[in-house]
Amino acid sequence: MRFSFSLVPSPPMSAFGDTIARAEAWGYDLAWVPDQGFMQDPFVALSYLTTRTERLRLGVGVTNPYQRHPMQIARAAAALADLRPDGFILGLGAGEKRRIRDRVGAPTGPFVDTISTTMQVLRDLFDGKRVSVSTGVFELDDVALEINEPPRVPIYLATTHPDAFRAAGAYADGVIVGDVSEPAVMARIVGWIREGAEAHGRDMKDIAVVAWCATIVADDRAAVIEHLRRPVIGSAINGMHRETRGLMDVAPEHFPQIRAAKFDPALALSEDAIPDDMVDRFAIAGPADYCAERIRALRDVGVDTMGFRMPVALTGLYDFETNLRRLIQDVVPRVEG
Numbered sequence: 001m002r003f004s005f006s007l008v009p010s011p012p013m014s015a016f017g018d019t020i021a022r023a024e025a026w027g028y029d030l031a032w033v034p035d036q037g038f039m040q041d042p043f044v045a046l047s048y049l050t051t052r053t054e055r056l057r058l059g060v061g062v063t064n065p066y067q068r069h070p071m072q073i074a075r076a077a078a079a080l081a082d083l084r085p086d087g088f089i090l091g092l093g094a095g096e097k098r099r100i101r102d103r104v105g106a107p108t109g110p111f112v113d114t115i116s117t118t119m120q121v122l123r124d125l126f127d128g129k130r131v132s133v134s135t136g137v138f139e140l141d142d143v144a145l146e147i148n149e150p151p152r153v154p155i156y157l158a159t160t161h162p163d164a165f166r167a168a169g170a171y172a173d174g175v176i177v178g179d180v181s182e183p184a185v186m187a188r189i190v191g192w193i194r195e196g197a198e199a200h201g202r203d204m205k206d207i208a209v210v211a212w213c214a215t216i217v218a219d220d221r222a223a224v225i226e227h228l229r230r231p232v233i234g235s236a237i238n239g240m241h242r243e244t245r246g247l248m249d250v251a252p253e254h255f256p257q258i259r260a261a262k263f264d265p266a267l268a269l270s271e272d273a274i275p276d277d278m279v280d281r282f283a284i285a286g287p288a289d290y291c292a293e294r295i296r297a298l299r300d301v302g303v304d305t306m307g308f309r310m311p312v313a314l315t316g317l318y319d320f321e322t323n324l325r326r327l328i329q330d331v332v333p334r335v336e337g
Contacts, residue, residue, distance in 0.1 A: 001295075001299050001303075001304055001305065001306065001335065001336070002029040002030060002304065002305040002306070003027075003028055003029055003030075003305070003306050003308070003327075003328060003332055004028065004029060004030035004031065004032060004057075004059075004210070004305055004306065004307050004308065005023065005028060005030075005031060005032065005307070005308040005309070005310075005324055005327075006031075006032040006033070006034055006061055006212075006307065006308075006309050006310075007019060007020065007031065007032075007033065007310075007320070008033075008034055008037075008039050008312060009033055009039055009040040009042065009045035010039065010040065011040070013040070013045065013048055016045065016048075017048060017049060017051075017052035018052075019320075019321060019324075020049055020052060020053060020056070021052045021053055022321070023056075023324055023328070024053045024054070024055065024056040026324075026325060026328045026329065027328050027332070028056065028324075028328060029056070029057060029305075030056065030057040030058070030059060030089070030305070031049065031053075031056055031057075031058055031059070032058075032059045032060070032061030032091065032307065033045050033046050033049070033058070033059070033060055033061065034060075034061055034062070035060055035061075035062060035063040035064070035067075035068075035095075036062070036095065036096060036100065037096075037099075037100060038100070042060050042063070043060065043076040043079075043080065046058050046060060046080055046088075047079070047080060047083060050080070050083040050084050055087075056087070057084070057087045057088070057089065058080070058084055058087060058088055058089070059088065059089035059090070059091050059156070060077075060080075060089075060090060060091050061089075061091040061156075061158065061176065061212075061307070062091035062092055062093035062095075062156075062158040062176065063090075063091065063092060063093075063095075064092065064093055064094055064095035064101075065092070065114060065115070065118040065137060065138060066094075066095055066101050066106040066107060066108070066109075066114075066137060067095060067100070067101060067104065067106050069138050070118050070121050070122055070125075070138055070140070071125070071140060071143060073090070073092075073122065074121075074122055074125040074126065074145055074150075075145065077090045077122075077126075077153045078126070078145060078147055078150050078151055078153065081151035081152075081153045082151060085151070088153060088154075089153075089154045089155075089156055089173075089174070090122070090153050090154065090155050090156070091156045091157075091158055091176060092115060092118060092119065092155060092156070092157055092158065093115075093157065093158035093159060093176070094111045094115070094159070096239070107136065107137045107138075108136070108137070109135060109136040109137040111159075111161065111164065112161060112163045112164050112167055113135070114135060114136075114137050115157065115159075115164060115167065116167045116170075116171060117133060117135055118138075119155055119157065119167070119171040119172060120171060121133055121140065122153070122155060123155070123171070125144065125145050125150065126145075126150050126151065126152055126153050127150070127152075128144065128145070128149065128150055129144060130142055130143065130144040131143060131144065154173040154174065155171070155172050155173050155174075156172060156173060156174035156175065156176050156208065156210065157171075157172040157174075157175055157176065158175075158176035158177075158178060158212065159175070159176075159177075159178070159241075160177070160178050160179070160180075160239070160240045160241045160244045160245075161241040161244070162192050162241065162243050162244065165189055165192035165193050165196065166192050166193070166195050166196035166199070167196060168193055168196060168207070169192070169193040169194060169195060169196025169197035169198075169199075169200070169202065169204075169207060170196040170197065170199065170200040170202070171200075172207065173206070173207065173208065174207060174208030174209070174210060174305075175189075175193055175207065175208070175209050175210065176210045176212045176307065177189055177209065177210060177211055177212060177303075178212050178213070178236070178239075178240070179212070179213050179214075179233075179236035179239075179240065179282045179283070180211065180213065180244070180248070180281070180282070181211065181213045181280070181281060181282060181283055181284050181294060181298065182248065182280075182281040182282075183297040183298055183300065183301045184301075185244070185247045185248055185281070186211065186298055186301050186302065186303060187301040187302065188247060189244070190204075190209060190301060190302040193207060193209065204302075208304055208305055209302050209303050209304055209305065210303070210304075210305040210306070210307045211295075211298050211303045211305070211306055211307060212307035212309060213282065213283055213284060213307070213309060214228060214232055214282070214283040214284070214285070214309050214310070214311050214314075215283070215284045215285070215291065215306070215308040215309065215327060216228075216283070216284070216285045216310070216314075216318060216323055217286075217287070217288055217291055217323055217326040217327055217330060217331060218285060218286065218287070218318075219287055221285060221286040221287070221290070224285040224286070225276050225279045225280075225285060227314055227317055227318075228279050228282075228283050228285060228311070228314070229274050229279055230261065230269055230274065231311070231313035231314070232282075232283065232311045232313055232314065233274050233278065233279050233282045233283065234258050234261055234262050234269070234274060235262055235313075236282050237250050237255070237258050237259075237274070237282075238258060238259050238262045248278070248281050248282065249278065249281065250278065251273075254270070254272070254273040254274075257269060257270065257273055258273055258274065288326065288330040288331045288334060289334060291327070291331045292331050292332075292334035292335045295331070295335045296335055299335070308324070308327055310323055310324070
C-alpha cells in the first residue's frame with residue numbers, strides 16, 4: 001500500500017518545501033498539491049518541490065478542464081514529468097462549481113462527458129498526436145504539443161459520480177475516491193471502476209485506487225468527530241453525487257438542511273442530520289490502532305493508496321505536521337505489520 005497526503009501551498013514557499021521534504025524523509029510515497037481554490041499556483045509549487053525532494057512522487061490533486069484549458073494542462077504536466085521522470089501524476093476532477101468556477105465565469109458542461117473527452121485528449125497529446133475536438137467547454141483545432149517525444153503522464157480521476165468511476169475504469173490510470181472511508185461503499189465504487197475497465201478490455205490491476213479522506217490521529221475520538229461534523233463532513237456531503245451519497249446513508253430529508261448549512265454558518269443543524277456513525281463513513285479519526293484498522297479494511301476491498309487529508313477548516317485546531325508525522329510513524333507500521 002502507498003501513503004500520500006495533500007498540502008495547500010502558502011507563503012513562504014520555502015516553508016512549504018520544508019514540510020514536504022520532511023514528509024519525504026519520514027517515508028511518504030506521494031505528495032499532492034491542490035488546484036481547488038485561489039491559493040498559489042499548484043504547478044509552480046510542484047515545480048519548486050522537484051528541487052526540494054528526490055524520490056517523492058508528486059501530483060496535482062486536482063485540476064479541472066473548466067478553469068484550465070486541456071492544452072495548458074498538458075503543457076504544465078509535460079514540464080513536470082520532465083522534471084520528475086516517472087514521478088508526476090496528473091489529477092483531474094470537476095472543481096468546485098459554486099465556490100470557484102462560477103466566481104471566475106468558467107464555462108459549464110456535463111461533467112462525465114467533459115472529463116471523459118479531456119482524458120482522451122490528454123492521452124492523445126501525451127502520445128504526440130494532433131487533436132481536433134469541440135465541446136461546450138473547450139476546443140482544439142488540429143494542435144499537438146510542440147515537444148519532441150512528450151512524456152507519458154499518469155492520469156488520475158477524482159470523483160464521487162458512478163458514471164465517472166466507470167469512465168475512470170475506461171480511460172484513467174488511477175481513481176481518487178473523495179471522502180469515502182466506509183469499506184462496503186468503497187467496494188461498490190471499485191465495482192463501478194471495474195465495470196468501465198472490463199468494458200474497454202482493461203485490467204483492474206492497472207488502475208490505482210486512492211482513498212482520499214480526512215484522517216486524523218487523536219486519542220479523543222469524540223472531540224475530533226465533533227470538529228469534523230459540520231465544516232468537513234457537511235461540505236463532503238454537499239459535494240457528493242446523490243447516488244454515492246445514498247450509499248453513505250445520508251437521509252434525503254436531511255440533505256437540504258445540510259446543504260443550506262454549508263453556505264450559511266448561522267443556520268442550525270439538527271443533531272440527527274450528521275450523526276457520529278455518518279462521520280465515520282466519511283473520515284478516519286481516532287487513536288493509531290483504530291486508524292490502522294480502518295485503513296486495513298479499505299485495503300481489503302481494493303484501495304492501494306491512502307490520500308491523507310488535513311481539512312483546511314481544522315488547521316486552527318490540529319497541527320498538520322504533527323498529524324502527518326503520527327500517521328506515517330504510528331499508524332502506517334500498524335497497517336503494514
